[in-house]
Amino acid sequence: MKSRENLIQFGLLIIALSTIVILLLIALFILKEGLPIILRVGIKGFICSTHWSPQQGQFGILAMIIGTAWITAGAILVSLPLSLSCAIYLSEFSTPKVRGTLKPIIELLAGIPSVVYGFMGMVILFPLIRNYLGGAGPSILTASVILGIMILPTITSIAIDSLQAVPHSYREGSLSLGATRWQTIRMVILPAAKTGILSGIILGIGRAVGETMAVIMIAGNSVIIPKSLLDPVRTLTANIALEMNYATGDHRQALFATGIVLFITIIILNIIAHTIARGGVEK
Amino acid sequence: MEDKIIIKDLNLYFDTHHVLKSINLNIKANEILSIIGPANSGKTSFLRTLNRLNDITSAVKISGEILLDGMDIYKKGISLPWLRRKVGMVFALPVPLPRSIFENIVYGPRLNGVTSKDRLEELVEKTLKSAFLWDEVKDRLHTSGTKLSGGQQQRLCIARSLALEPEVILLDEPCSGLDPLSTSKIEEALYELKKQYTIVLVTNNTKQAARVGDNVAFFLMGDMIEYGSSEHIFTVPNDKRTEDYITGRFG
Ligand SMILES: Nc1ncnc2c1ncn2[C@@H]1O[C@H](COP(=O)(O)OP(=O)(O)OP(=O)(O)O)[C@@H](O)[C@H]1O
Numbered sequence: 001m002k003s004r005e006n007l008i009q010f011g012l013l014i015i016a017l018s019t020i021v022i023l024l025l026i027a028l029f030i031l032k033e034g035l036p037i038i039l040r041v042g043i044k045g046f047i048c049s050t051h052w053s054p055q056q057g058q059f060g061i062l063a064m065i066i067g068t069a070w071i072t073a074g075a076i077l078v079s080l081p082l083s084l085s086c087a088i089y090l091s092e093f094s095t096p097k098v099r100g101t102l103k104p105i106i107e108l109l110a111g112i113p114s115v116v117y118g119f120m121g122m123v124i125l126f127p128l129i130r131n132y133l134g135g136a137g138p139s140i141l142t143a144s145v146i147l148g149i150m151i152l153p154t155i156t157s158i159a160i161d162s163l164q165a166v167p168h169s170y171r172e173g174s175l176s177l178g179a180t181r182w183q184t185i186r187m188v189i190l191p192a193a194k195t196g197i198l199s200g201i202i203l204g205i206g207r208a209v210g211e212t213m214a215v216i217m218i219a220g221n222s223v224i225i226p227k228s229l230l231d232p233v234r235t236l237t238a239n240i241a242l243e244m245n246y247a248t249g250d251h252r253q254a255l256f257a258t259g260i261v262l263f264i265t266i267i268i269l270n271i272i273a274h275t276i277a278r279g280g281v282e283k
Numbered sequence: 284m285e286d287k288i289i290i291k292d293l294n295l296y297f298d299t300h301h302v303l304k305s306i307n308l309n310i311k312a313n314e315i316l317s318i319i320g321p322a323n324s325g326k327t328s329f330l331r332t333l334n335r336l337n338d339i340t341s342a343v344k345i346s347g348e349i350l351l352d353g354m355d356i357y358k359k360g361i362s363l364p365w366l367r368r369k370v371g372m373v374f375a376l377p378v379p380l381p382r383s384i385f386e387n388i389v390y391g392p393r394l395n396g397v398t399s400k401d402r403l404e405e406l407v408e409k410t411l412k413s414a415f416l417w418d419e420v421k422d423r424l425h426t427s428g429t430k431l432s433g434g435q436q437q438r439l440c441i442a443r444s445l446a447l448e449p450e451v452i453l454l455d456e457p458c459s460g461l462d463p464l465s466t467s468k469i470e471e472a473l474y475e476l477k478k479q480y481t482i483v484l485v486t487n488n489t490k491q492a493a494r495v496g497d498n499v500a501f502f503l504m505g506d507m508i509e510y511g512s513s514e515h516i517f518t519v520p521n522d523k524r525t526e527d528y529i530t531g532r533f534g
């Protein structure tokens with residue numbers, strides 16, 4: 001009996017290890033393909049140059065980094081007020097029944113394929129922005145709004161969980177000291193849920209940085225340093241997806257190197273999110 | 284003595300669960316009323332009707348009247364923060380807010396518009412003294428309130444409810460889980476406090492009710508079975524069920 005359990009345990013260990021090995025192999029593969037060009041051009045030449053013309057052998061991805069940063073920041077700006085209000089309402093004001101119905105629906109939003117979001121951006125936002133704000137339609141603004149909606153479920157759902165995790169006794173304690181519900185939320189519940197909400201935001205940033213399909217459809221993909229929110233930009237992910245098909249040699253390596261930058265960014269974001277979450281639990 | 288709170292035909296339901304059944308009770312000013320009864324008899328629910336804390340539960344239904352100084356606290360237009368400042372509450376499990384000792388006490392007064400630093404410091408000292416906690420914490424007022432011992436946390440919770448300068452204080456088993464020394468400190472505090480406040484004390488400990496209560500109400504399954512002075516109830520109770528409960532022969 002004992003030995004059989006040991007066997008099962010051993011099997012599970014192998015499976016667990018193999019997922020880690022797969023992850024390592026991916027990382028190694030990307031590094032092997034991408035590192036040589038970074039070493040040749042220099043980290044500075046690669047990350048801090050705005051010239052991206054593979055035909056001329058120029059591989060600077062700064063424009064794409066800036067594009068990604070703008071769109072991500074915009075997405076958070078769009079998403080945060082909505083997701084926080086939504087989470088506060090569902091956690092603090094709605095009945096358990098309403099919360100139990102609406103939360104899964106919001107989480108369902110995360111399951112809609114990103115191409116559908118991109119499509120919605122093209123049909124709904126392009127004309128709106130063209131008619132009321134000018135420009136062609138594809139822009140930082142469009143991408144920010146759509147990405148902001150795409151990361152809503154992530155942030156909202158984590159924020160609801162963090163708010164619900166605040167001990168009920170804090171609410172009752174505050175209310176019985178003569179605080180209004182809103183004062184209780186502002187002064188006791190939000191501060192207590194802060195770390196959880198923050199890690200939710202960081203996971204949302206991670207999602208926005210990594211999103212590809214919708215962004216390709218609505219961000220415009222021009223390799224330029226944007227001067228306004230209505231300018232089209234290209235993100236790091238879009239760069240890889242758009243050019244990988246036909247890239248060879250140095251060009252191909254440069255795309256892998258773009259992947260390295262993304263990989264590292266996402267890993268850092270995840271580490272931050274986990275550190276924050278862990279700090280929150282200890283408190 | 285005059286009646287501070289008059290409860291008329293109070294009924295409370297959680298959904299269809301009838302938790303308080305037609306309670307009639309007068310609570311006199313400057314007395315300690317202890318409420319005793321076995322688990323699930325509705326003691327906590329009763330206490331929470333007095334500062335309308337049950338209202339935050341969505342499924343609750345309440346009928347009847349509760350008059351505080353003659354005013355119906357369930358009347359439309361009553362401000363809940365105002366009511367809860369008048370009727371303070373101390374819970375069974377002491378839970379200070381995740382802030383310093385000082386901030387826990389000034390939390391309520393600040394929300395009520397007290398901003399003067401002198402006044403706040405004065406309040407902190409006064410209330411901690413009334414709760415018999417001052418000597419133990421006066422050198423660490425700015426450390427976290429959650430780091431105190433259980434008994435100290437409970438006294439901090441008493442102090443913070445005093446800081447609102449309430450008229451009535453509700454205490455829900457404030458000594459459950461405390462050692463005899465902390466318990467006697469809290470009882471000592473209550474004895475002093477009743478000079479200024481009206482106190483309603485829910486307790487599982489009949490000896491405590493006998494020690495500190497002026498009057499005692501015995502609750503059972505949502506009914507108030509008997510009400511009377513401590514001496515009377517603990518010596519010659521009228522009802523057989525009361526006698527069974529206080530002699531420990533219950534259920
Ligand atoms: N928020 C609530 N929602 C639904 N039912 C509740 C709620 N609070 C209390 N009850 C029910 O009301 C009844 C009385 O509970 P209450 O807490 O008032 O009893 P108690 O006398 O304080 O018991 P104890 O001595 O164990 O503290 C219980 O059957 C309980 O299940």
Ligand SMILES: [Mg+2]
Nearest residue numbers: 326327328455
């Ligand atoms: Mg109780």
